[in-house]
Amino acid sequence: MGSTLTSALGAMEPLTSVIVGVWVFEESLSASAGIGMLCILAGVALIIFAEPLEKRYRVLVCSLRRRD
Numbered sequence: 001m002g003s004t005l006t007s008a009l010g011a012m013e014p015l016t017s018v019i020v021g022v023w024v025f026e027e028s029l030s031a032s033a034g035i036g037m038l039c040i041l042a043g044v045a046l047i048i049f050a051e052p053l054e055k056r057y058r059v060l061v062c063s064l065r066r067r068d
Contacts, residue, residue, distance in 0.1 A: 004047060004048075005048065006046075007047075008044045008047040008048055009044075011040060011043065011044055012040060012041075012044055013040070014036075014040065015037050015040045018033055018037060
């Protein structure tokens with residue numbers, strides 16, 4: 001597991017805390033907490049999927065340059 005994935009999973013700690021609080025301790029989930037959870041998930045998804053997309057883009061650009 002690389003450092004990027006490790007830090008992305010570490011960023012999900014607040015999300016896990018909220019889920020445990022709602023599930024185990026029966027706390028209420030506010031709209032702002034729900035929006036925050038979605039922001040965390042979106043950020044983690046960007047971190048995880050951005051690197052492969054960047055590599056694909058570089059391969060595409062390099063292959064297009066070779067044709068010229």
